[in-house]
Amino acid sequence: xxxxxxxxxxxxxxxxxxxxxxxxxxxxxxxxxxxxxxxxxxxxxxxxxxxxxxxxxxxxxxxxxxxxxxxxxxxxxxxxxxxxxxxxxxxxxxxxxxxxxxxxxxxxxxxxxxxxxxxxxxxxxxxxxxxxxxxxxxxxxxxxxxxxxxxxxxxxxxxxxxxxxxxxxxxxxxxxxxxxxxxxxxxxxxxxxxxxxxxxxxxxxxxxxxxxxxxxxxxxxxxxxxxxxxxxxxxxxxxxxxxxxxxxxxxxxxxxxxxxxxxxxxxxxxxxxxxxxxxxxxxxxxxxxxxxxxxxxxxxxxxxxxxxxxxxxxxxxxxxxxxxxxxxxxxxxxxxxxxxxxxxxxxxxxxxxxxxxxxxxxxxxxxxxxxxxxxxxxxxxxxxxxxxxxxxxxxxxxxxxxxxxxxxxxxxxxxxxxxxxxxxxxxxxxxxxxxxxxxxxxxxxxxxxxxxxxxxxxxxxxxxxxxxxxxxxxxxxxxxxxxxxxxxxxxxxxxxxxxxxxxxxxxxxxxxxxxxxxxxxxxxxxxxxxxxxxxxxxxxxxxxxxxxxxxxxxxxxxxxxxxxxxxxxxxxxxxxxxxxxxxxxxxxxxxxxxxxxxxxxxxxxxxxxxxxxxxxxxxxxxxxxxxxxxx
Numbered sequence: 055x056x057x058x059x060x061x062x063x064x065x066x067x068x069x070x071x072x073x074x075x076x077x078x079x080x081x082x083x084x085x086x087x088x089x090x091x092x093x094x095x096x097x098x099x100x101x102x103x104x105x106x107x108x109x110x111x112x113x114x115x116x117x118x119x120x121x122x123x124x125x126x127x128x129x130x131x132x133x134x135x136x137x138x139x140x141x142x143x144x145x146x147x148x149x150x151x152x153x154x155x156x157x158x159x160x161x162x163x164x165x166x167x168x169x170x171x172x173x174x175x176x177x178x179x180x181x182x183x184x185x186x187x188x189x190x191x192x193x194x195x196x197x198x199x200x201x202x203x204x205x206x207x208x209x210x211x212x213x214x215x216x217x218x219x220x221x222x223x224x225x226x227x228x229x230x231x232x233x234x235x236x237x238x239x240x241x242x243x244x245x246x247x248x249x250x251x252x253x254x255x256x257x258x259x260x261x262x263x264x265x266x267x268x269x270x271x272x273x274x275x276x277x278x279x280x281x282x283x284x285x286x287x288x289x290x291x292x293x294x295x296x297x298x299x300x301x302x303x304x305x306x307x308x309x310x311x312x313x314x315x316x317x318x319x320x321x322x323x324x325x326x327x328x329x330x331x332x333x334x335x336x337x338x339x340x341x342x343x344x345x346x347x348x349x350x351x352x353x354x355x356x357x358x359x360x361x362x363x364x365x366x367x368x369x370x371x372x373x374x375x376x377x378x379x380x381x382x383x384x385x386x387x388x389x390x391x392x393x394x395x396x397x398x399x400x401x402x403x404x405x406x407x408x409x410x411x412x413x414x415x416x417x418x419x420x421x422x423x424x425x426x427x428x429x430x431x432x433x434x435x436x437x438x439x440x441x442x443x444x445x446x447x448x449x450x451x452x453x454x455x456x457x458x459x460x461x462x463x464x465x466x467x468x469x470x471x472x473x474x475x476x477x478x479x480x481x482x483x484x485x486x487x488x489x490x491x492x493x494x495x496x497x498x499x500x501x502x503x504x505x506x507x508x509x510x511x512x513x514x515x516x517x518x519x520x521x522x523x524x525x526x527x528x529x530x531x532x533x534x535x536x537x538x539x540x541x542x543x544x545x546x547x548x549x550x551x552x553x554x555x556x557x558x559x560x561x562x563x564x565x566x567x568x569x570x571x572x573x574x575x576x577x578x579x580x581x582x583x584x585x586x587x588x589x590x591x592x593x594x595x596x597x598x599x600x601x602x603x604x605x606x607x608x609x610x611x612x613x614x615x616x617x618x619x620x621x622x623x624x625x626x627x628x629x630x631x632x633x634x635x636x637x638x639x640x641x642x643x644x645x646x647x648x649x650x651x652x653x654x655x656x657x658x659x660x661x662x663x664x665x666x667x668x669x670x671x672x673x674x675x676x677x678x679x680x681x682x683x684x685x
Contacts, residue, residue, distance in 0.1 A: 063159075063163070066111055067156065067159065067160055071156065074152060075367075076100065077097065077100055078149065078367070078369070079366055079369055081149070081370075082369040082370055083369075084137060085139065091131075094130055094137070097127060098128065098131055101120055101124045104116075104120050105121055108120060108165075116159070116165045118170060119151050119152055119155065119170050122173075122174050122177035123149075123152075127145070129181060146370075148177060151168070155170070295396060298353075298357050301356075302357065305546075306546060308346055309346060309350060314661075357397070358393040359393065359394065361391075361439045364399050364402050365387050365439075368385060368406075368410060371407065372385040372414070375415075376414060379414060381414065381418055382431050383432070384434040386436040388439070390439070392439040392440055392441055392446060394540070394542060395542060397543075398542070401516055402520075404512065404516060405517055408512055409450040410437070413452040417452040417454030417455060418435070418455075419433065419455055429453070433453055434453055435450070435451070435452050436451040438451075441542070446539075446541075447538070447539050449535060449537050454533050456528045456530040457530070459486060462488055463485055471488065472488070486526050486528060489526075517538055517671070522539055522541065523538075523565070523620045523671045524537070524539075525539075525623070541562070547563070547637075548564070548635060549562055549638045550563050550616065550634075551636055551659070552598070552616060552627075552629040552633060553631040553632075554599045554602070555604050555606065555607060555608070555630065558633065558663065560665050560667040561616060561670065562667065565618045565620055569616045570615050570617070571612060573612055577595060583595075583677075584596075584597065586615060586626055593615075593625065593626045594626070595615065595626045595627075595677075596627050596628065596677050598629050599628075599630075601652065602652075608630070613628055614629050616632075620671050625674060636660070638657035640655040640656075640657060641656050651669075652673045652676070653667065654669035655667045
């Protein structure tokens with residue numbers, strides 16, 4: 055395949071991925087609104103567009119599945135069949151088959167390695183028989199576009215469900231057709247001439263092939279309401295993520311060199327402040343600083359995506375999981391317009407999937423159990439996001455049975471993770487957090503949904519990798535709440551530079567509450583745990599020198615305590631000196647040093663030194679492991 059056809063194939067895969075991501079949401083919404091003709095037409099257009107693009111590129115198996123799905127949708131549009139849970143389940147199976155075919159095309163360049171005969175026959179038989187099945191337990195979805203904290207849903211509806219495999223999510227803007235296109239779509243397409251079924255945007259592909267141009271296809275689709283004879287200017291362009299990553303890395307290097315130049319400039323200005331050239335250099339460096347900051351902000355904004363790209367997978371996921379569990383579940387989404395860095399969004403999906411599955415499996419009771427407790431038979435899982443300073447906060451909440459501290463404690467003892475003496479000295483919240491330990495599970499039986507003892511550990515590991523924090527709260531019989539706090543970007547952060555002996559460390563400023571100067575005689579010890587009475591509050595302390603085994607060569611009477619907040623848990627970091635606040639670029643330590651505890655990465659300072667960036671979410675575990683009930 056030549057470069058030009060490969061580019062066309064890549065464009066097809068990108069556009070069809072957007073359509074598939076949208077279809078999952080559209081079908082869940084269609085179950086709630088079976089009479090929504092506009093939504094049904096939009097689904098039909100997506101399937102028709104995908105079929106036409108696949109036919110143009112010669113993917114016959116994909117065309118066959120999409121054609122049968124389109125035919126079934128057309129019968130729904132024409133009123134020959136009615137929207138029912140059974141019909142939706144069949145079409146969702148077809149969508150999953152198209153996803154598998156697309157994955158095959160991406161991996162091999164062909165669509166011949168996926169079995170499609172079964173789903174094609176099922177679609178055909180479905181069109182021949184319009185019999186409906188009894189709907190399974192319902193799940194409903196409600197969304198709130200704004201507001202920092204979740205509340206009651208603004209709109210909800212009951213959605214019948216049936217299990218389906220491989221839930222996939224995402225949000226995309228789909229192509230629209232003119233009225234003439236829709237009339238043409240109503241007709242049965244000739245399968246022997248797939249090249250005549252051109253999707254929106256394929257005319258540009260044909261022009262491109264004729265002209266043999268090397269430019270990248272633009273992502274925006276023509277709209278049906280643009281003026282006749284006029285051409286609407288395309289305002290968007292597809293850019294591969296790796297290119298943005300490369301640009302971000304270059305900006306990071308620029309920031310490091312900017313910091314270096316600024317430090318050198320300050321040094322020259324102190325020595326030769328009357329020199330005209332040095333003054334001109336200072337002015338130029340100030341301008342360079344402004345331009346670099348603006349460039350950094352602009353590049354960061356190009357990488358920002360709304361978190362709905364992550365949230366949009368959950369309506370389908372909750373629908374399928376609730377059906378398998380036989381529970382009535384309502385999903386509530388809030389703050390979907392909150393923006394986050396693309397790298398953060400990519401890493402966030404798996405932890406949230408684990409949390410939502412655990413909420414539904416372990417947290418929410420069955421309808422009968424809920425009625426006995428005086429609750430509504432329908433439980434809810436609420437996903438919300440909002441920005442807080444330079445961080446994004448994500449909350450996963452349910453109104454289920456809550457965490458059973460006694461059961462967690464019993465499991466911890468049975469697995470040898472803690473002794474009875476350890477547990478008796480721990481606060482209930484600390485016992486709850488033991489569910490994040492590797493291999494811990496309270497499930498009585500292992501299922502395909504949860505209970506393998508790996509899910510919650512994966513959550514904590516992934517969040518820590520993003521320099522984030524995780525906090526767990528629960529009330530027995532009332533439900534649970536998991537709060538995740540993440541930086542808006544994981545590449546460049548503000549940090550507080552501190553010194554211990556001759557070593558310099560960087561503490562992410564997002565975690566810092568305050569820094570206080572104290573006398574060492576004010577630091578007390580309670581059962582081996584160093585603590586400080588700070589404004590009538592007992593603050594556990596972590597000595598950075600002891601943690602990193604730095605020899606103490608100076609006998610000083612005073613030190614500094616940096617108060618850090620990690621997921622509503624506060625502790626103090628004892629250091630010798632405070633240096634400055636700096637903007638630092640996080641660099642990975644590489645595979646060899648990837649397992650070093652308490653270190654998130656490294657950076658290069660303005661004077662050319664390599665400084666370790668501390669992982670506060672990791673270090674808080676050092677304090678918690680020795681925190682006693684009397685502290």
